[in-house]
Amino acid sequence: MPAGIAVTGLGLVTPAGIGVAGNWERLLSGRSCATRDEALSGMPVDFSARVPDFDADDVLGGFSSWQHERFVQLGLAASRMAIEDAGWDSGTWDGTRVGIVLGNSLGGAATLEEQYDVLREAGPGRVSPLTITKYMPNMLAGSIAIDCHATGPGLAVGTACASGATAVGMARDLLRSGACDIVLAGASESALTPTVMAGLTKMGALSRHREAPEYAGRPFDAERDGFVAAEGAGVLVLERAEDAQARGAGVRALVQGYGASSDAHHATAPEPEGRGIEQALRLALEDADIAPGDVDHVNAHGTSTPMNDVIEGRMLRRVLGPRPAVTSTKGVTGHALAAAGALEAAYTVLAVQHGTVPPTANLKNQDPEIELDVVSGEPRRTRIDAAVSTSLGFGGHNAALVLTPA
Template sequence: MTRDTEVLVTGVGLVTAAGPDTDSTWNAVREGRACARPDPELHGLPVTLSCRVADVDALRPRQPGASHLDPAARMGLAAVAQALDEAKLDPADWDPTRVAVVTGCSLGGMRAQEAAAARFRADGPTSVSPYFLTGYMPNMVCAAVSLHLGVTGPTLNVATACASGATALGTARDLLTTGQCDIAVVCGAEAPVSPLIATGFSQVRALSDRVSRPFDTARDGFVIAEGAGALVLERPAHAAARSAPRLARFIGYGASSDAHHLVAPHPEGRHAERALRAALAEAGLSPGDIGHVNAHGTSTPVGDAMEAAVLARVLPHRPPVTSAKGTLGHTLGAAGAIEAALTVLALRTDLVPPTAGLTVQDPALDIDAVAGSARSESSTAAVSNSFGFGGHNAVVVLARD
């Protein structure tokens, strides 16, 4: 017996280096405005650029223990609040046993970890805060959201590196379509901008200290970033019963693993291709039905080349391709959720945003990457790709309602 795999997106929320809300983030992405800035905390390192969220303390929710939350959890809660507001959902009115929370967070609270490590080295174990673990553990974004909302349905965090946000969406979709919940609050959140994490990515030559240039001939890595994206997903019958906003339909999901290398993608992208084809098949679409692609587009030489080759093979009609990482940097585990939310906005506004930093497209990449300014494009369906260290591939297909 087959099951209906379609669910509705009824709310989105964003917190990024471009601003603390959906409108400010969408405006920056639509305008192709890069948010990377020199970061004083990275001074003296090989890479000194980042995309930080301004005034994270202002995002602190008013609840017991909130002052001890890591910035990742604070950003996640702020994005979720926006998404619930747009979805016209009040936790006081729902059955908490029929709500799920699924988060994508790959690193956990790195600021909490580094602060605790510094205290331990300087003053010994008694100086470490008892709130260290609850700030650091990767599941604590999920725990903070579910506690804040009073959710008692399924709650879990997924960690598939830079694919985490997209994997969270696929996991939440499955909880909905198998009848385990009526509403799923999905959030990708990450606050990885720290000297240690920046150094780690620099050591594997993944970062740029100039600018993020997805698909450009001069691309040399991404800019590390923080942020959060939230989407509210609902079973169609539940959304209809309460006359919920219908922002988009989530109609297809595909996932695969490369089993190739700890940090490098498979050079031919065969398993990323398999994930894309699986998502299209589940959506019941042919390649020609895809109107645009929100690419993973990290601005690394190997990663962009792999993704472009996959898109050229699967989507030979060359739909417009964009990457938000030129504007927002790479938010790692949050990227898949942030970019899915941006894909929803692109579908609703008939616009494909430009890829900030893209000046001269690499002629070896056979794709139609949007550069300079946003392109008017009335798409009925779009793809959002996410690929992560360890060979994790996740593809989401969204359609306008």
């Protein structure tokens, strides 16, 4: 088996909480974070999953609420947590050897909507000079590089809902090639705006269970009808395992394999047989030198949409068989779009580290077409020697990660 890449730090800012401990506790509870959303009042879908009690100026200091769009604020907070968790001091490390690979899809959608209203109502002279820098998706990577003095490669990943997983895979490649010694990898998204939510609603992507938002997201359930839109940020600090060992760092888990592919099929629908995500998964397993039958746990993309869950479920059964303990943590957190893969990579790290699979929230009646061992009700304690996290994105982007214990 090739040497894995060490995960030495995690930072999580999600609807499940601010910090790793709070996130893990909420995941194990199996309680959804979805609630009625005042900002969406009057919309056909008026609920979401937002990060609770997040004050940017309090958490980050300075004038972050004025200077940065929310997706950057969440990412900054997660990156600082991850660096601290890894035992690094960004004020003293060699920034030339530190890379940044962070994903985002929709940028500062709230700023764009707000400033369009200003333009229409007050004219171009009143539009904010920060409009462009607050909107641009790459400002997530740029702002974090500034914040932590990282002058190595800085990359902005945009593979839709696979972005977080793609970022981790690309970061691994930078470390394997020797281009960096440390890479911050992950993603952030905060685009719960009326326009974005209206678009997702018209696409038929969102759940319509308005009567009880906390039960709306139901991955793999026979009565699922769409996902709960969410926001959040997840950042992982990655290093070569030998480097982490040499500095005496704690290693949470190893990124052992990565695979990516494109469906080349449709703008939003996954390839009907799941061939694209299957290709990515098989590549990741081959990269990790792990047989499909040796996978103990899968954190599935599991969006709670009728099409995705069946296609992904059949693919997982075809490739891995009935053995792995499967979960979809989106039942708790909702679907954080570009950030989803980063959150789920972090949650898979925690599952490997603790030997525990979180339950899939709201799974009461598993779809008979999904012949998998999906964990529900209570967390499951089990030995995890190899785990997989799968991610799919609009445009046909697929990514799969294989993680193993340190």
